[in-house]
Amino acid sequence: MTVPADFFKSAFTVDNVIFGFDDGDLKVLLIQRAEDPFLDYWGLPGYFVNADEGLKEAAYRVLEEMTGLTDVYLEQIKTFGKTGRHPMGRVITVAYLSLIKVDDYLLKVKNNAVAQKAEWFSISDIDDLAFDHKEILDTCLDTLRRRVQQKPVGFELLPPKFTLTELQHLYEAILDTELDKRNFRKKILSMNLLIDLDQYQENVAHRPAKLYSFDKARYQEFLSDGYSFDLSENKRKSRTLQY
Amino acid sequence: MTVPADFFKSAFTVDNVIFGFDDGDLKVLLIQRAEDPFLDYWGLPGYFVNADEGLKEAAYRVLEEMTGLTDVYLEQIKTFGKTGRHPMGRVITVAYLSLIKVDDYLLKVKNNAVAQKAEWFSISDIDDLAFDHKEILDTCLDTLRRRVQQKPVGFELLPPKFTLTELQHLYEAILDTELDKRNFRKKILSMNLLIDLDQYQENVAHRPAKLYSFDKARYQEFLSDGYSFDLSENKRKSRTLQY
DNA sequence: TCAAAAGTGTTTGGGTTACACCCATGA
DNA sequence: TCATGGGTGTAACCCAAACACTTTTGA
Known part of the structure; x- marks a missing residue:
C-alpha cells in the first residue's frame, strides 16, 4: 500500500x-x-x-x-x-x-x-x-x-468611458455573432447598469457618440445575484420554468 | 530563488x-x-x-x-x-x-x-x-x-421509471422552492425529453400516475448544447438579448 | 364514500424579435 | 455635400405566469 x-x-x-x-x-x-x-x-x-x-x-x-x-x-x-x-x-x-x-x-x-x-x-x-x-x-x-x-462582466474589459457601440462590439467579439443595434441598446439601457455621462466623443468623423460609464454599485448586485444576461445567439427556445 | x-x-x-x-x-x-x-x-x-x-x-x-x-x-x-x-x-x-x-x-x-x-x-x-x-x-x-x-441533469438522480410528480419533487428539493404543477408538466413535456411508457403505478391509494423514462439520445443533445432549462425561482426579469 | 394524489386549459402580460430611416460631424 | 457611424420606435409573437376543478384508485 x-x-x-x-x-x-x-x-x-x-x-x-x-x-x-x-x-x-x-x-x-x-x-x-x-x-x-x-x-x-x-x-x-x-x-x-x-x-x-x-x-x-x-x-x-x-x-x-x-x-x-x-x-x-x-x-x-x-x-x-x-x-x-x-x-x-x-x-x-x-x-x-x-x-x-x-x-x-x-x-x-x-x-x-x-x-x-x-x-x-x-x-x-x-x-x-x-x-x-x-x-x-x-x-x-x-x-x-x-x-x-449570465453576468455583465464584459464591462471589466472596457475603459471607464465607452460608447454603446463599443459595448456592442465587445459582445459581438466575445460571442462571435452580430447583434441588432436597436434591441441591444434597448436591453442594455433597461438594466440601469449604465450611467449617462452627458459627454460625447470628440474628433470623430461622424456624429459623436454619447459616453457612458457603468454603475459599480448596481454591477455588484448583478455579480452576486444569479442573473440572466442572456444574449442568446440561438434560435433554441430558452424555455423557463416558472415557480 | x-x-x-x-x-x-x-x-x-x-x-x-x-x-x-x-x-x-x-x-x-x-x-x-x-x-x-x-x-x-x-x-x-x-x-x-x-x-x-x-x-x-x-x-x-x-x-x-x-x-x-x-x-x-x-x-x-x-x-x-x-x-x-x-x-x-x-x-x-x-x-x-x-x-x-x-x-x-x-x-x-x-x-x-x-x-x-x-x-x-x-x-x-x-x-x-x-x-x-x-x-x-x-x-x-x-x-x-x-x-x-441549465441542463436536465436531474434525471441522473431518478430511477429509470418515474412519475412527473416525482420529477417535480426532485426539482423542488434541489431548488428549495415550490413549482406549479400544470406549468411544470407543460414545460417538461414540451421538451420531448420524456418517453411515455404507457405504464402506471400500482398499489397506490390514489389514482395511479403514468410512468416515464427519459430519452437518452435527446438528453445527450441537451448536455452538449448550451441550453436553458431555466426553472427560474425568481421574479427577476430574465431579459434576453436577441441577435 | 372518503382521502389522496393525478391530471388537465385558458387567459394575461411582458419581453424578444424584426425591421428602416434620419441625424450630426469632419473631411 | 458626402461618407461615416449615431441614434431612434412600433408591431407581432411567443413564453411565463397565474389559477381550480374533475378523475381514479384503495381503504
Missing part, C-alpha cells in the same frame, strides 16, 4: 488566461517562455504555487508580475492534471480567467524572469501553445462566453 | 460530493473516517491521487470504491487549496460532483479502508465536516442548483 508520504512528491501551478479587448478584437495575453521546459514557446503566464500561498493568491501574484495590475476580475475555472502534462514531474495546474482593460495594462507592463516578452494575441490567431495551454485557453474562452451571458 | 525541486513536495486529492434523491429529499453520501487526520469525523469520500492517474480517473476510482458504480455523472467543480487545510502538509483537493440513483447504490455498496461506514445525509442536516468539506459541499450544492436550470 502506498503510504501518505509517497504522495507528497507533486507540484502545482496556476495559469492565467488574461483577456483584453482592443481594436474591436478579443485578445489574450501570452508570454514567450524564457526557461525550460518549452523554452521559446508561447504560453499562458503562470508559475508554481509557493508553499505558503493560497491558489488565488498565487494567481494574483502572477497577474501582478505580468501586468502590474492588482484590482482585477479573477475567477478560478478548472484544474488540469493529466499525467505527463509537465516534463518535470507530476504537476497539476489551476486555471484562472481574468479580465483587464488593455489601457491600464499598457501603462504598467513589466517583464519578469520566466518570460522573455509578453504580447497580446487575437484569439483567432492562436493555434499551438506550450504544455496543454491551448486546451486551457479554449476552456476559459468557453467559460467567458457563458459568463458574459 | 526557489528552485523547481522545492515545489515537488505537495500532494493533491480528489473529493466527491455524491448527491442522491430519496424520500423526497436531496441527500449527500458521507463517510465516517477510519484514519487520521479527522479520525471518526464525517466527511466527503476522497483520497490522494496516485502518481500515474488523472484527476477524473481518481475521482471515478474513489466513486467506485464507495458505491460500486462506474457509469455515473461526474463533473469537476472547483479546487480548494488554502494553506493549512490539511494537517499533513500542503494538500490541495479537486472537488467533483456526482449524481447517482440511490437505488443502484443500495445494491452495491461496499466499504473500504478509509471509511468506517458510509451514510446518506439530508443536506439540511449537515453542519460540520472534516477538513474544509462543508465549504466544498456548499460550493457543489450551489453548482447543482445552477446546473439543473
